[in-house]
Amino acid sequence: MAIYSEETADYIWRNGKIIPWKDATIHVNAVGHASVAGIFEGIKAYWNEDESQLYIFRLEEHIERFIQSIKMVRYGFGYTKEQIKSAIVELLRANRYRRNVYIRPYIFQKGIVRELLQAQPDKPTEVVIDSWPFDSYRDPDKGLHVCVSSWRRISDNIMPPRLKCFSNYHNGRLAAMEAAVSGYDWPVLLDDRGKVTEGPGACLAIVRDGKVITPEITNGILESITRDTIKHIFEELLKIPFVERTIDRTELYIADEIFFLGTGWEIMPVLSVDRLSVGDGKTGSISKKITGAYREVVTGKSKNWPEWRTAVWD
Ligand SMILES: Cc1ncc(COP(=O)(O)O)c(C=O)c1O
Numbered sequence: 001m002a003i004y005s006e007e008t009a010d011y012i013w014r015n016g017k018i019i020p021w022k023d024a025t026i027h028v029n030a031v032g033h034a035s036v037a038g039i040f041e042g043i044k045a046y047w048n049e050d051e052s053q054l055y056i057f058r059l060e061e062h063i064e065r066f067i068q069s070i071k072m073v074r075y076g077f078g079y080t081k082e083q084i085k086s087a088i089v090e091l092l093r094a095n096r097y098r099r100n101v102y103i104r105p106y107i108f109q110k111g112i113v114r115e116l117l118q119a120q121p122d123k124p125t126e127v128v129i130d131s132w133p134f135d136s137y138r139d140p141d142k143g144l145h146v147c148v149s150s151w152r153r154i155s156d157n158i159m160p161p162r163l164k165c166f167s168n169y170h171n172g173r174l175a176a177m178e179a180a181v182s183g184y185d186w187p188v189l190l191d192d193r194g195k196v197t198e199g200p201g202a203c204l205a206i207v208r209d210g211k212v213i214t215p216e217i218t219n220g221i222l223e224s225i226t227r228d229t230i231k232h233i234f235e236e237l238l239k240i241p242f243v244e245r246t247i248d249r250t251e252l253y254i255a256d257e258i259f260f261l262g263t264g265w266e267i268m269p270v271l272s273v274d275r276l277s278v279g280d281g282k283t284g285s286i287s288k289k290i291t292g293a294y295r296e297v298v299t300g301k302s303k304n305w306p307e308w309r310t311a312v313w314d
Pocket residue numbers: 042198199200201202203221222223224225226227261262263264
């Protein structure tokens with residue numbers, strides 16, 4: 001599955017300045033510590049052709065989560081939320097984007113390669129905001145065929161999934177590789193009690209008897225902003241019950257519908273789990289409804305929740 005855009009931006013933001021993307025270099029020896037505790041965010045901006053406007057979706061909440069994760073790794077952070085939000089708007093303007101974009105703020109401490117464990121809260125950090133043209137990982141009409149991974153999801157007392165830390169993605173990567181070599185598109189991870197958590201890079205919801213069910217935020221998942229978005233859409237717009245509770249593995253096999261949800265994945269239907277069809281093996285009606293409603297909200301075609309959209313162009 002080709003999921004990463006090879007396209008690069010003209011400009012990148014680094015430590016307070018917008019500079020040419022190709023000039024944002026670093027010594028090779030600096031990567032030792034970088035991703036052990038490095039923190040990042042994944043944000044999307046959507047182009048609205050009718051309004052000639054680019055909307056950043058839920059910028060406030062993403063930066064809030066970025067700052068919370070930075071606090072937990074005890075990095076110093078010399079910026080306010082407002083400064084980072086403005087930096088992102090300025091960067092998208094500098095790159096003259098008039099299309100859908102993925103935005104990735106990240107922070108790390110440079111460490112020589114032999115220095116992996118030293119926690120030095122006072123050490124300077126590199127703060128970077130990258131961006132690149134991005135539509136979707138995959139056409140939602142194709143759906144995904146998934147397996148339950150034999151790898152367990154990291155947990156709050158081992159490696160907290162609540163932190164959006166680069167290292168956490170080693171767990172997801174192991175599961176994604178296992179799924180791929182076994183002929184599946186993507187995995188679902190269980191926690192150490194065998195309960196459903198999420199996929200690498202996206203949360204998960206199932207539909208049973210007309211209700212949408214998703215694991216609680218204390219069930220070993222990232223506190224997903226898309227999860228919060230669809231909770232509002234289901235409850236307030238679509239009038240479909242949204243339940244947060246523990247999900248058993250076997251509920252995946254008997255669910256009427258299943259979908260992944262996340263900033264990058266948006267809403268991605270799951271058509272089979274461990275080669276058992278989900279429902280009739282086609283995208284279900286609730287998955288279709290939320291896919292459409294989510295797109296209307298993120299692009300600003302729906303005027304609901306204007307506070308979720310930050311306009312880039314005047
Ligand atoms: C592990 C993981 N879970 C869930 C999500 C979904 O979170 P969000 O909706 O905030 O993008 C992501 C995506 O960023 C993720 O990486």
